[in-house]
Amino acid sequence: AAGVIQSPRHLIKEKRETATLKCYPIPRHDTVYWYQQGPGQDPQFLISFYEKMQSDKGSIPDRFSAQQFSDYHSELNMSSLELGDSALYFCASSRDRGRPDTQYFGPGTRLTVL
Amino acid sequence: AQSVSQHNHHVILSEAASLELGCNYSYGGTVNLFWYVQYPGQHLQLLLKYFSGDPLVKGIKGFEAEFIKSKFSFNLRKPSVQWSDTAEYFCAVNARGGSQGNLIFGKGTKLSVKP
Numbered sequence: 001a002a003g004v005i006q007s008p009r010h011l012i013k014e015k016r017e018t019a020t021l022k023c024y025p026i027p028r029h030d031t032v033y034w035y036q037q038g039p040g041q042d043p044q045f046l047i048s049f050y051e052k053m054q055s056d057k058g059s060i061p062d063r064f065s066a067q068q069f070s071d072y073h074s075e076l077n078m079s080s081l082e083l084g085d086s087a088l089y090f091c092a093s094s095r096d097r098g099r100p101d102t103q104y105f106g107p108g109t110r111l112t113v114l
Numbered sequence: 115a116q117s118v119s120q121h122n123h124h125v126i127l128s129e130a131a132s133l134e135l136g137c138n139y140s141y142g143g144t145v146n147l148f149w150y151v152q153y154p155g156q157h158l159q160l161l162l163k164y165f166s167g168d169p170l171v172k173g174i175k176g177f178e179a180e181f182i183k184s185k186f187s188f189n190l191r192k193p194s195v196q197w198s199d200t201a202e203y204f205c206a207v208n209a210r211g212g213s214q215g216n217l218i219f220g221k222g223t224k225l226s227v228k229p
Binding site: 031033035041042043044045048055056058090092094096099100101102103104105106107108 | 146148150156157158159160163204208209210215216217218219220221222
């Protein structure tokens, strides 16, 4: 079965640089969630999109932005990167149809900021 | 505020031992409940979920969990663990029926199974 695809899998950036993470949800899934997992931490919700509209916002810094495109893939844009942004970034997709359903996670993008 | 509490940070068991991982949640409304597993270096995989109905749910790999509404608990169990169960286990909740589906995770429990 098709799974959530994330790219790149690994990314190394310098402080103050920008990064773009991509997420391709499972076909026919209408909702995308982004989570950040720091070393030894639980995943923290950043932002979500339902049918290409932002549906909820969590602890996402103002330096980050995201969007969902017409083909339902989503991109997380991160600017002015800081050392503390080093983490695993997961995307999850679900077929919510307006009501929360099961989320399936991608393999994650490991971002290292030097 | 919504929160999920997992009682054990690290559990060490020998193969064939029984497992029970505790999870309690705090939430003002009805919830969906999940257990995810994260094998070393891998992504979160769904073990099982509870939305409604029979409070005893069975998942993959022989895991099961029981929802006890009066105790706000959703404990994970497995009668006999294997070395391959070594992983981190996360309990998570989201609001049932609302528009905000983001998951709130517990801090996770690391399970180490000795062969």
